[in-house]
Amino acid sequence: MGNAHGDNTRGDNQPRDGDRVAYVNARLFDPASGLDVAGSLLTEGETIADFGPELFADAVPDDVIVVDCAGSCLAPGLVDIRVQVREPGEEHKGTLLSAGNAASAGGITSIVCLPNTDPVIDDMSVVEFVARRARKAGLAKVYPYGAVTKGLAGAELAELGMLAEAGAVAFTDGVRAVADAQVMRRALTYAATFGLIIVQHPEEPSLVVDGAMNEGETATRLGLIGLPPAAETIMVERDLRLLEITDSRLHIAHLSTAEAVDAVRRAKARGLAVTCDTAPPYFALNETAVGDYRTFAKLSPPLRAEKDRQAVVEGLKDGTIDAIASDHAPQDEDAKRLPFAQAAFGGVGLETLLAVSLELYHNRHLELAELLRLLTSAPADLLGLDAGRLTKGGAADLVVFDPDGAWKVDADNLRSKSKNSPFDGRPVQGRILRTVVDGRAVFAADVG
Amino acid sequence: MNEVAPAPQPFPHRHLLGIEGLSPDEITLLLDRAEIYVDQNRQADKKKSVLRGRTIINLFFEASTRTRTSFELAGKRLGGDVINMSVSTSSIKKGETLIDTSMTLNAMHPDVLVVRHPDSGAVQLLAEKVNCAVINAGDGSHEHPTQALLDALTIRRRRGRLQGLLVAICGDIVHSRVARSNIHLLQTMGARVRLIAPRTLIPAEAERLGVEVFDDMAVGLEGCDIVMMLRLQSERMHANFFPSIREYFHFFGLDYEKLERAKEDALIMHPGPMNRGVEIDSVVADDFGRSVIREQVEMGVAVRMACLELLSMNQPELTARNV
Numbered sequence: 001m002g003n004a005h006g007d008n009t010r011g012d013n014q015p016r017d018g019d020r021v022a023y024v025n026a027r028l029f030d031p032a033s034g035l036d037v038a039g040s041l042l043t044e045g046e047t048i049a050d051f052g053p054e055l056f057a058d059a060v061p062d063d064v065i066v067v068d069c070a071g072s073c074l075a076p077g078l079v080d081i082r083v084q085v086r087e088p089g090e091e092h093k094g095t096l097l098s099a100g101n102a103a104s105a106g107g108i109t110s111i112v113c114l115p116n117t118d119p120v121i122d123d124m125s126v127v128e129f130v131a132r133r134a135r136k137a138g139l140a141k142v143y144p145y146g147a148v149t150k151g152l153a154g155a156e157l158a159e160l161g162m163l164a165e166a167g168a169v170a171f172t173d174g175v176r177a178v179a180d181a182q183v184m185r186r187a188l189t190y191a192a193t194f195g196l197i198i199v200q201h202p203e204e205p206s207l208v209v210d211g212a213m214n215e216g217e218t219a220t221r222l223g224l225i226g227l228p229p230a231a232e233t234i235m236v237e238r239d240l241r242l243l244e245i246t247d248s249r250l251h252i253a254h255l256s257t258a259e260a261v262d263a264v265r266r267a268k269a270r271g272l273a274v275t276c277d278t279a280p281p282y283f284a285l286n287e288t289a290v291g292d293y294r295t296f297a298k299l300s301p302p303l304r305a306e307k308d309r310q311a312v313v314e315g316l317k318d319g320t321i322d323a324i325a326s327d328h329a330p331q332d333e334d335a336k337r338l339p340f341a342q343a344a345f346g347g348v349g350l351e352t353l354l355a356v357s358l359e360l361y362h363n364r365h366l367e368l369a370e371l372l373r374l375l376t377s378a379p380a381d382l383l384g385l386d387a388g389r390l391t392k393g394g395a396a397d398l399v400v401f402d403p404d405g406a407w408k409v410d411a412d413n414l415r416s417k418s419k420n421s422p423f424d425g426r427p428v429q430g431r432i433l434r435t436v437v438d439g440r441a442v443f444a445a446d447v448g
Numbered sequence: 449m450n451e452v453a454p455a456p457q458p459f460p461h462r463h464l465l466g467i468e469g470l471s472p473d474e475i476t477l478l479l480d481r482a483e484i485y486v487d488q489n490r491q492a493d494k495k496k497s498v499l500r501g502r503t504i505i506n507l508f509f510e511a512s513t514r515t516r517t518s519f520e521l522a523g524k525r526l527g528g529d530v531i532n533m534s535v536s537t538s539s540i541k542k543g544e545t546l547i548d549t550s551m552t553l554n555a556m557h558p559d560v561l562v563v564r565h566p567d568s569g570a571v572q573l574l575a576e577k578v579n580c581a582v583i584n585a586g587d588g589s590h591e592h593p594t595q596a597l598l599d600a601l602t603i604r605r606r607r608g609r610l611q612g613l614l615v616a617i618c619g620d621i622v623h624s625r626v627a628r629s630n631i632h633l634l635q636t637m638g639a640r641v642r643l644i645a646p647r648t649l650i651p652a653e654a655e656r657l658g659v660e661v662f663d664d665m666a667v668g669l670e671g672c673d674i675v676m677m678l679r680l681q682s683e684r685m686h687a688n689f690f691p692s693i694r695e696y697f698h699f700f701g702l703d704y705e706k707l708e709r710a711k712e713d714a715l716i717m718h719p720g721p722m723n724r725g726v727e728i729d730s731v732v733a734d735d736f737g738r739s740v741i742r743e744q745v746e747m748g749v750a751v752r753m754a755c756l757e758l759l760s761m762n763q764p765e766l767t768a769r770n771v
Contacts, residue, residue, distance in 0.1 A: 157688045161695050182688070186648055186689065189647045190647065193648070194663075246647075
């Protein structure tokens with residue numbers, strides 16, 4: 001079959017309260033501490049009881065359930081800080097349950113969801129709704145972003161302080177930039193009052209009206225209106241200036257252009273409190289993937305030129321880019337089976353996050369431990385989440401994977417409710433074998 | 449009429465445009481003089497003839513009830529003739545410039561002009577054009593010197609001193625002339641000042657004024673002797689200085705929980721008019737043991753009497769006329 005997807009084994013090997021599970025014969029990774037060693041890990045109920053090279057060196061006690069990792073990697077579950085869930089409001093595109101299942105299949109145990117739902121996450125009651133629904137699903141842990149502005153309208157500040165008290169981990173207007181410079185300045189300043197982080201979608205909206213793909217030769221040949229790379233650079237540069245006068249904390253989402261990566265690099269050298277992430281499409285694909293008007297490759301920001309892709313890889317290598325997020329953006333078929341200019345932006349990414357990111361390891365751009373850090377402790381630390389680490393007594397959120405296992409992405413086999421993967425048909429290496437949330441296996445591949 | 453003894457020394461300035469630049473001695477002179485009028489004002493016969501024959505014009509380009517009334521009462525109790533001019537009845541609405549208006553009034557030979565204007569610096573501009581004393585009754589977000597003086601008098605009477613006290617000024621600092629005048633006065637008199645507000649309401653480089661800046665009420669109020677709340681104008685909400693009244697009150701409204709961090713006997717002050725449930729919880733505002741908000745109003749009249757008297761006595765042309 002060649003794909004990584006098995007059945008969700010919620011009945012299989014499920015520990016009851018206090019049950020102990022030993023993961024033996026594993027290559028243990030804890031990217032935050034630099035641990036990379038052959039060994040075992042023991043969970044007890046919902047938490048990690050112990051791990052290390054000496055654990056169970058002699059034998060495993062009888063009352064412990066044994067999971068033989070057979071030399072595969074065991075790491076903290078992935079932390080994905082940019083996911084559009086679509087619930088509430090667009091459940092035909094995706095739900096907390098379908099996103100949770102897709103995350104489980106992708107080795108992701110924590111997701112941070114964007115506030116562009118209906119209703120918008122600009123009110124405490126919606127934060128609580130999302131938290132309650134996610135708890136009920138019992139899959140990946142879901143942390144909501146709150147909106148920066150009421151209704152994502154870009155005009156009036158949302159109640160950032162109270163939203164944060166309710167559980168919003170950071171603030172963004174989602175797939176919209178906070179466009180007005182004064183609003184952005186106030187948002188940064190007000191957020192600093194409470195030590196909150198503003199996350200910006202870096203795109204100057206007035207430059208991308210009607211645009212469909214990256215501006216350049218390909219767009220010209222296809223007769224599509226371009227989205228200029230400068231729209232990203234301008235917003236990044238502007239926000240960095242605002243950051244400088246507000247003494248605040250800014251995170252820039254999904255960088256896609258060489259110039260923007262360079263702008264962040266220079267800002268960091270100046271000591272500004274800026275961080276950024278990118279998503280697999282921007283280091284694994286370029287604008288040629290649009291090919292013959294493939295709407296699954298219509299993303300926001302758009303797939304860029306090859307030099308931009310290379311610059312994003314460089315940014316990951318030199319530490320300018322702090323984390324990798326899936327940028328999961330489910331769209332139903334009706335939204336994608338349209339003329340390219342009319343099709344919706346976005347691609348699903350939860351299930352391909354690790355496998356596509358592992359290309360950076362297989363292509364020798366990054367060490368495996370460093371790549372895992374960009375997918376676990378680094379994104380968790382950016383938003384202050386208690387996740388992405390192996391910690392004794394901490395939550396047993398784990399992923400077991402074979403970094404070399406080959407399979408081919410097939411959109412039809414995705415667990416995500418929407419199938420719009422820009423990686424459809426791509427051969428990749430890296431199979432998720434098991435995903436564990438709070439000690440429970442939420443995914444196990446049907447190996448063999 | 450039992451007349452008060454003359455002031456021990458003259459106030460060495462022609463106008464009172466702001467607190468910034470006044471010396472501790474000059475501030476003390478005004479406060480000591482006001483102290484006398486506090487007692488006078490509590491007697492049945494409040495009328496004096498100190499300003500008999502003098503004309504005071506209250507020139508208000510911005511709506512005000514309490515400050516204008518306070519000045520009017522102060523002038524009348526000293527026996528002066530007080531005229532009120534407010535913007536709605538003036539020729540400003542007909543297009544006359546500030547300077548034309550002041551020259552017109554100047555031609556009527558007033559002795560003191562009490563001026564409030566929505567623009568910072570407007571009172572100083574006017575003062576440069578007239579040959580009478582000018583008292584700034586509030587210019588834009590710049591200064592409101594008589595408010596700072598009445599606050600200081602209130603504190604001094606309650607605590608016996610200003611020196612060494614820790615004073616928190618909380619709320620809409622960036623738009624507040626009251627805050628600026630109080631910062632200058634309190635620091636000049638040896639008190640320490642903390643500003644507490646969301647960062648959107650703290651002006652740029654506020655620390656350069658010598659104050660400490662806090663964005664957490666619980667931390668900023670720790671150990672304070674005095675808690676001064678400022679009025680929050682709800683129209684600021686639409687300019688994104690804060691997202692909502694309920695969020696503002698939740699984090700920056702003075703309630704007993706936040707007040708617990710201040711000293712047990714900390715005084716609560718507010719320049720008025722208050723927004724109950726916005727910047728201050730009603731029960732705190734009405735706490736007789738700690739709230740001195742009504743006392744501030746009483747001190748206001750006394751302080752304005754002292755200012756009117758000392759500035760009137762100090763006009764060279766007046767002296768000539770009276771010889």
